[in-house]
């Protein structure tokens with residue numbers, strides 16, 4: 366059973382086609398990158414897979430559960446790092462992790478131990494008891510990353526995880542993601558950063574114009590061919606392919 370299955374998915378926002386006939390299967394243990402320019406449909410795909418919005422057509426399954434009919438069951442299982450979200454402004458990181466631990470049904474000792482280990486891993490121990498409204502954007506992002514992985518889910522969806530992080534923390538997060546994958550978990554990362562996708566992902570789906578236009582394993586590209594080359598080839602090809610940019614931003 367693949368970790369994630371998408372068959373002929375379609376999603377409209379009024380007269381805007383956000384996703385059109387997308388099919389994709391992601392195996393257990395992949396670090397899969399959903400790469401595409403602004404407005405390609407990456408976030409919409411992520412939101413459907415995590416039961417936040419419902420598509421017009423097609424079929425999706427996450428660990429064999431349909432998020433369109435059983436959204437709570439999917440959200441109870443997976444980890445999610447949404448784009449541009451922050452911890453609640455009125456909670457400290459420690460309080461937020463207590464909250465996440467309670468929602469996830471984790472024992473108190475595990476919550477305390479993971480709070481300490483995440484603070485250590487991403488370097489925010491000094492801010493554990495500072496109100497989130499008084500954290501920098503990058504510090505808030507560290508807390509959100511920790512929250513997504515806090516209950517050690519088998520499948521995690523992360524949207525632009527390295528945004529706002531300094532290069533040192535970016536490296537730590539990349540190392541963590543690779544080790545999390547090596548432990549057998551599945552990660553879907555959404556990004557428009559080709560370098561991040563090339564460096565991190567075992568497989569990359571390039572989305573453009575509401576569809577998947579390429580499915581690439583960066584480590585298997587021919588010598589002299591970069592993921593950026595493939596990306597530009599497909600995105601350019603799609604521009605010529607009767608897909609007016611106006612409808613994709």
Ligand SMILES: Nc1ncnc2c1ncn2[C@@H]1O[C@H](COP(=O)(O)OP(=O)(O)OP(=O)(O)O)[C@@H](O)[C@H]1O
Nearest residue numbers: 378383402403404405406407408409557612613614
């Ligand atoms: N709530 C909404 N209402 C109307 N249109 C929307 C809505 N959300 C997304 N869209 C449109 O759907 C298309 C796909 O958007 P989506 O956010 O999925 O793209 P994306 O690939 O995540 O882009 P980005 O990299 O900029 O975050 C875009 O044309 C966008 O304008």
